[in-house]
Amino acid sequence: MSAATATAVTGSALPHPYRVVSRHADTADTVTVELAPDAAPVPAFAPGQFAMLTAFGIGEVPISLSGLPAAGDGSARRLTHTLRAVGAVTRALHATAPGAVIGVRGPFGTSWDVGSAVGHDVVIVAGGIGLAPVRPVLQAVLADRSRYGEVVLLVGARTPADLLYRDELTRWAAAGAQVGVTVDRPSEGWIGQVGVVPALIPTARFDPGRTVAFVCGPEVMMRFTARALLDRGLPAARLRVSLERNMRCGMGWCGHCQLGPLLLCRDGPVVDYARAEPLMTVREL
Amino acid sequence: MTDDLLSRVARLPFFAELTPAHLGQLCAAGQPVSYPAGERIFAEGGAADRFWLIEAGSAALDLRVPGRGDQVIETLTEGSVLGWSWLHAPYRWQFGAVARDRLDTIEFDGGSVRERCDADPAFGYAMLRLFTPVITERLHATRLRLLDLYATPAQAGTP
Numbered sequence: 441m442s443a444a445t446a447t448a449v450t451g452s453a454l455p456h457p458y459r460v461v462s463r464h465a466d467t468a469d470t471v472t473v474e475l476a477p478d479a480a481p482v483p484a485f486a487p488g489q490f491a492m493l494t495a496f497g498i499g500e501v502p503i504s505l506s507g508l509p510a511a512g513d514g515s516a517r518r519l520t521h522t523l524r525a526v527g528a529v530t531r532a533l534h535a536t537a538p539g540a541v542i543g544v545r546g547p548f549g550t551s552w553d554v555g556s557a558v559g560h561d562v563v564i565v566a567g568g569i570g571l572a573p574v575r576p577v578l579q580a581v582l583a584d585r586s587r588y589g590e591v592v593l594l595v596g597a598r599t600p601a602d603l604l605y606r607d608e609l610t611r612w613a614a615a616g617a618q619v620g621v622t623v624d625r626p627s628e629g630w631i632g633q634v635g636v637v638p639a640l641i642p643t644a645r646f647d648p649g650r651t652v653a654f655v656c657g658p659e660v661m662m663r664f665t666a667r668a669l670l671d672r673g674l675p676a677a678r679l680r681v682s683l684e685r686n687m688r689c690g691m692g693w694c695g696h697c698q699l700g701p702l703l704l705c706r707d708g709p710v711v712d713y714a715r716a717e718p719l720m721t722v723r724e725l
Numbered sequence: 726m727t728d729d730l731l732s733r734v735a736r737l738p739f740f741a742e743l744t745p746a747h748l749g750q751l752c753a754a755g756q757p758v759s760y761p762a763g764e765r766i767f768a769e770g771g772a773a774d775r776f777w778l779i780e781a782g783s784a785a786l787d788l789r790v791p792g793r794g795d796q797v798i799e800t801l802t803e804g805s806v807l808g809w810s811w812l813h814a815p816y817r818w819q820f821g822a823v824a825r826d827r828l829d830t831i832e833f834d835g836g837s838v839r840e841r842c843d844a845d846p847a848f849g850y851a852m853l854r855l856f857t858p859v860i861t862e863r864l865h866a867t868r869l870r871l872l873d874l875y876a877t878p879a880q881a882g883t884p
Contacts, residue, residue: 526877622800635866635870636866638866639862661869
């Protein structure tokens with residue numbers, strides 16, 4: 441192993457201390473935290489990549505980048521992650537207050553490759569917490585709006601109360617995105633759409649022949665979404681999904697995140713649908 | 726039937742696969758109808774004698790639940806067809822429907838279209854080919870929602 445490789449490996453294997461500088465409650469069980477390095481920062485993340493976040497003394501979990509750093513205010517090395525309290529580690533991270541220190545390893549995995557969508561229509565489809573990993577894609581596209589054609593964001597949520605980034609949905613629409621939102625279970629007073637998110641695809645305005653699509657959510661939702669996009673004429677090679685398995689080492693060593701021929705911590709999480717589709721319906725993978 | 730009605734129906738993709746002759750048969754049973762926001766289009770259990778091609782606006786399918794009022798099951802928007810109970814016995818609406826906002830539609834007389842289907846099996850088959858996917862897609866959507874995909878393990882009632 442060369443010295444350079446050893447340094448890179450050490451840097452990826454040891455958590456870097458990051459301090460929570462802001463914490464925003466998105467829903468009852470989901471927060472977005474902004475982290476600033478307490479010492480040496482990890483290398484810059486690209487949208488789609490994930491970090492292993494450590495709640496010291498409890499454990500480590502993979503969490504995707506959920507926001508781009510603000511430009512020009514000295515926060516370029518900060519990281520934004522949105523996490524939902526579902527297990528011991530995420531409950532601990534969810535409860536972390538500003539000022540507390542957590543560990544960060546990364547960046548790991550493949551990116552959405554937003555740059556490849558320049559000159560194309562962009563369709564982003566997200567379900568549930570899956571809106572978090574595609575949020576940086578939308579932020580990057582809207583920050584450079586004139587370089588893209590139609591920009592479509594379609595979001596599905598369990599209930600209106602589970603919708604992430606509610607204020608931003610309005611701002612994104614004002615910034616030139618077609619925003620469609622639907623929920624499975626409407627609450628009293630909900631005047632938006634009710635139904636599954638793939639049902640929004642037939643009426644979205646985009647040219648399938650010149651579109652790049654980014655899809656993130658539960659795998660079943662992604663399969664049905666992909667089918668609806670392919671039905672519109674989008675080629676599978678221009679459709680990307682984010683897959684998740686049991687990420688542990690983040691570097692393709694331990695094999696916990698294997699999905700057929702892929703080690704998703706290294707070859708994913710973002711995978712072209714042409715490659716992902718045959719793997720998504722195989723039992724025991 | 727007018728050329729205007731034909732062009733309005735042809736503008737939306739739902740009936741795009743119909744031949745011009747079949748489209749003419751269909752449109753002979755159609756007329757433009759609009760509903761103001763909040764108006765009930767049909768109620769659960771009523772005679773299913775019509776269906777609508779939505780040109781603009783949205784409609785909510787609902788079901789009256791005792792103690793909880795009208796619960797919205799699904800919403801339908803531009804380009805969707807509202808109503809397929811006219812196609813099969815007992816020709817009764819299984820759910821209700823309300824205009825969510827101003828709803829512009831082409832309304833079709835279900836009984837008249839059925840008679841045309843019976844008289845011209847090729848037309849009937851073409852209509853079945855269009856409406857069967859509506860039924861199956863809504864069944865798939867319902868099944869997906871039964872899975873409660875976005876629920877946490879706690880919400881889904883699993884450990």
